[in-house]
Amino acid sequence: MVDSQQGKQNMELIPIPHEALGNQDTEELVEVRRVWNMDDQLWYYSVIDFIKLLTRSKNPGVYWSALKKRHQEDQGFTDILGKIKELPLRGKDGRLRGAEFATREVMLRLVQTIPSPQAERVRLWLAQVGEEKLQEVEQHTQAEQLRASYIRQGRTPEWADARIQNLLSRNALTDEWLVRGAQQHLHFGLLTGTIHRGTFGITSDTHHHTIKQLPKKVKHPRDHYTEEELGVLTLAELAARRMHEQHDSQGVPQLLQDAQAAGAFGGQVRLQFEALTGQPVVSSQNFLDHPKEKRKKQRTQVSPQPSLFDQQEQDQ
Known part of the structure; x- marks a missing residue:
């Protein structure tokens, strides 16, 4: 269910440093979305953005759906899913749609479940961000x-x-x-x-x-x-x-x-x-x-x- 209190969130794009990606020579700018939730006083990070970041998949939504099915019997993974929130984001057409977001702590656990050579670098970077807000x-x-x-x-x-x-x-x-x-x-x-x-x-x-x-x-x-x-x-x-x-x-x-x-x-x-x-x-x-x-x-x-x-x- 989409959280209807969209007025209490502020979305921003946060760039991922090249060293966290293991490709310091590239000029590519990689960003993920995060939302500041006024009720919780916490940052929530876009799950799909991190899936795309770690897997380089052209269809991160499909990958995420398959990952959830693959781990549906895993109690630890189920616990992670239970802590993911669906928050409203406004699309290019101006309509609000639900998107899955997780806190930094939940995202750190989620990153560990995704097979990727960049997972450890991204996890270390993610562990350091979030305190400035x-x-x-x-x-x-x-x-x-x-x-x-x-x-x-x-x-x-x-x-x-x-x-x-x-x-x-x-x-x-x-x-x-x-x-x-x-x-x-x-x-x-x-x-x-x-x-x-x-x-x-x-x-x-x-x-x-x-x-x-x-x-x-x-x-x-x-x-x-x-x-x-x-x-x-x-x-x-x-x-x-x-x-x-x-x-x-x-x-x-x-x-x-x-x-x-x-x-x-x-x-x-x-x-x-x-x-x-x-x-x-x-x-x-x-x-x-x-x-x-x-x-x-x-x-x-x-x-x-x-x-x-x-x-x-x-x-x-």
């Missing part, structure tokens, strides 16, 4: 929890979204710095400060901490940035990350050069925004100024998920 879901859950925490503090949903987007973008940027030769305690402050000064036109003597009159104990000054400040800074840091990727920047001097250019870009964005709105982007506003009843909520908040703050936001 779980990490994505975990991060999404953490972001939702953090968003709820900010709103309990009295922040607006729009501000919370801007803060989380800035946080995720910042972490992606510092990940780039690490793999490109920067060291967190030696270079992150320099790179961050370069982007920050270029974007906001703030020198070390007029630090954001000073402008917003934040106590030294405040670890994350960006929690006190306005939505405008967060938006402009997020764009500047995204520009830095894109430049690192495009230039394949390696080492602190090249990263610093990109940071200077990104800061200059951020400064242009800020000036254009100020010209358009007639209001300065840099603000003395901080969350410490909020009413007592909102600050009371802050004291009772659930602690944010630490993995989203995996790097210190040094020097702003």
Whole structure:
């Protein structure tokens, strides 16, 4: 029976690396379909696609039917069949039809039953994939929890979204710095400060901490940035990350050069925004100024998920 909840699945094509196929010299792109099932929070892989991959059969459906008949008395194989789901896929004619899909664990068992010289390579590859979506879901859950925490503090949903987007973008940027030769305690402050000064036109003597009159104990000054400040800074840091990727920047001097250019870009964005709105982007506003009843909520908040703050936001 076809699972009627097709709205809760997202299908994608996943390429199979050549080394998993044992033909590293070929340019052929081999892909299999997989579906993310929102109810189970699991990937389901197309059975027919794996049959075709392993057997190179021109009629994988016929091969699959014959395989099921051949093993119909095999209890282990019957157990595998019992865990295969029929999920709806939309065909070229626009109609939904049932297609057989299995989780990674079930597919690993199924691959072992198919005689193929590529079975072991494919099995090893399949054993390694699938975790990235779980990490994505975990991060999404953490972001939702953090968003709820900010709103309990009295922040607006729009501000919370801007803060989380800035946080995720910042972490992606510092990940780039690490793999490109920067060291967190030696270079992150320099790179961050370069982007920050270029974007906001703030020198070390007029630090954001000073402008917003934040106590030294405040670890994350960006929690006190306005939505405008967060938006402009997020764009500047995204520009830095894109430049690192495009230039394949390696080492602190090249990263610093990109940071200077990104800061200059951020400064242009800020000036254009100020010209358009007639209001300065840099603000003395901080969350410490909020009413007592909102600050009371802050004291009772659930602690944010630490993995989203995996790097210190040094020097702003």
